[in-house]
Amino acid sequence: MTDVPSPQGWVRSEDAPRLPAPPNTTGPVGWMLTNLFSSPMNSVLTILGASFVIWIAWGVIDWALIRGVFTGEDREACVAVPNSGACWPYVWAKFHQFVYGFYPFDQRWRVNICFIVGAVTLATMAMPSLPYKKWNALFLLVVYPLMTFVLLTGGNLNLSSATIYFITGALLFSALVVPIAAFGIEEGIQRNKLALILAGIAVAIWLVSLFVSMPEINAFGGFISVATLINLLLLTAAAVLSIGHRASTRDIAARSALLGWVGAVSAIIAVLVLVTADFGLVQVETQQWGGLLVTLVVAVTGIVAALPLGILLALGRRSKMVVVRLFSIVFIEVWRGVPLITVLFMASIMLPLFLPEGTNFDKLLRALVGTALFSAAYMAETVRGGLQAIPRGQYEAAQALGLSYWRMMNLIVLPQALKIVIPGIVNAFISLFKDTTLVLIIGLFDLLGIINASFSDPKWVSPQTGTTGYFVAALMFWVFCFAMSRYSLFMERRLATGHKRRGI
């Protein structure tokens, strides 16, 4: 009924019935034929490859599970069985050490709190769909480091009276910025001449006191140099003048400048109070830290400190100011040109030489300074990549709107550039995380270091202890790094658009 006879012959007027695809191109068989056995050569490769994988996998399973020893109290359990595989009792016995090092047993809850809070905030930060990113970042970058510092070390820092006077002076001095921030440099200076003169006298006295010793008097429950006393008085007067003058005006700019200053100063004071306050926590020396704790502390501190430094260096490298650009280039290239191990040696041997006599420096802190500077150079190059990816038009548009350099960077360029380089930052963190193992060479016990050290425990010496230990270390590092690299890939896909090629 659908076939219509026509002069030209026969014309089909409806679709032919759809036939299923040939059976050897669909389903598992079709998939295998195209991906595994498309040619004799490919078939041979497939079989060879599959046998190789099975051989490796079987070797690992056989060693870890089938021949592995699971129970026992000491080395006897692992030595007794002939041709035994992995020595797991050793891992059970030492696992707490792998995580906490020699951190006092009854204080490990402090480490746990840091781990849990860090994991939760980092997870919420990493998920792009969750809100309050700004507050989360603020917590993660400011509050969390402080919290961990107090919790892990026990806080209760002792600041010398000289340091306290210096900080007080610096905070008072910073009040001079308020009128400048409110009215611009020119007007701000003119309105605040008296305070500036007072502050200038204070600075002059401070400079003189560096070379000439001044008499000391008894005040504030200790000895204080006359110069310091006069300086503090002068700076207080200058600060009162700067602030008092501004407070009287009802100008919005003046008020916001004042509020900003008060906020910054109270934040700094809060930090100082926090780290010096006695929370009743037992002091834990960093020599007792170890294992995963040290690995994470070094890696996280390294990256958190490297981020702002790296941004500044990247901006410096693209700056129009010759001196700044030259300095940034030299700094970045020197750190990137030398191996981390020499940087760590330098930090542990030479840093104490660089600092004024009597400055006592913790071994862990030295390593932290070294890694932070080292990764800052790498971070700078990552960030520079992001800055270069921002079209010129963005800079020009920002300048056309009359934004100053810092506002242009803060409001327009950096938010876009940093978003692009999130995968790069995660990758930098991965390599830093792996590189933290190097601190064992300067005598710190990170995860690998503590596992390495545990081999010499006579209670657990057996032919398989070493291999088992390295297996566990590799597994722990791998889990961390693999998870982060997946995250970096995920962000890359989220941020990137475009067409990519698959296969040769």
Next chain:
Amino acid sequence: MTAVIDEARPQRVSAFNDPKIRSRVAQIIFLLLVLWLGYEIIHNTAVNLARLNKTFDYKFQFLWTTAGFDIIQRPIEYTRDSTYFRAILVGFLNTLIVAALGIFFATVIGFIIGIMRLSSNWVIAKIATGYVELIRNIPLLLQIFFWYAAVLKPLPGPKESVNFFDLAFLSNRGLVTLKFIWGEGSGYIVIAFILGVVGALAVGHWAKRRQERTGEQFHSFWAGLGLIIGLPLLAFLILGGPVTFEYPVFKGFNFVGGFTILPELIALVLALSIYTASFIAEIVRAGIMAVSHGQTEAAHSLGLRSQPTLRLVVIPQALRVIIPPLTSQYLNLTKNSSLAVAIAYPDLVAMGGVVNNQSGRAVEVVLIWMFIYLSLSLVTSAFMNWYNARVRLVER
């Protein structure tokens, strides 16, 4: 009238708001800060050194004192009576040996894995992916320890060593293998080899010219290979075999004769090349992916088969993307070879460390390290810049 003139005159900007002046002032302040910091560091170092009864040996005189320690791997003449300078030189050469071997093996493995990742064979591609994901997520130092302490050290002693056809013996003392003894007239073999290389290059050049002129192809690769291998072989036969081999023989407790490759070196080269290969594989893959698929299709439609397509169209374009990150991986490998110090392979850093321990010249040793590594990286980046300029896309 005067009002017009006032408007026409450029407004005088106050000095505070002149961007030029502000930039200059900022730079001067920055420079002063940097100089002050530098002064502080140098001054503090001098004071601290003086406190420790030391001085900075700015002429590096200490390098000429007798070292008095042994080194387990000496590519050049070195004894206990040699100087610190010679010890550091030995360390530097050892670094170069590790780096060269590592770069060679890393490149070979990396290219194989990278191409495997793009294979249409699912199993092969997944093996390569597994390799990359496994190896690059485990710290290098851990891998060095693994090869050294968990694989090579538990090997049996020299007596029960693994025998490779009596040519090489693998034991916990390392790999003992044949030693070449260069006899009388063996210099001619080297000359023949050089001639072979030159001849191969000339043949390649001639074949290319002829193909451009006439379209006829010539298998210059096989001809060149024949020249490079054949000429030295011919020289060897004509001269009556001036090169002899010394076979390692087991005597008493250890091997006598032969050439020993230290387990430290094997572990280091293995770990470095396997680790770096995982990064090189990714670079190779990215490089090939960067060549647009249209290039392959165009080559196919011109009638090129897939092998010449790869060789003549895809790889030359991919190399442009591959070479710069590849050189920086080579540099990374060279820098990472400093981890040798962890398993006591006598490289530059390890030797510097020993010299520092003996002489107490920490500042000087660190400066030597930094100078050598910085020179290496500067040379590499100079090469990279030269190459980038050479292969840059020439656009109209």
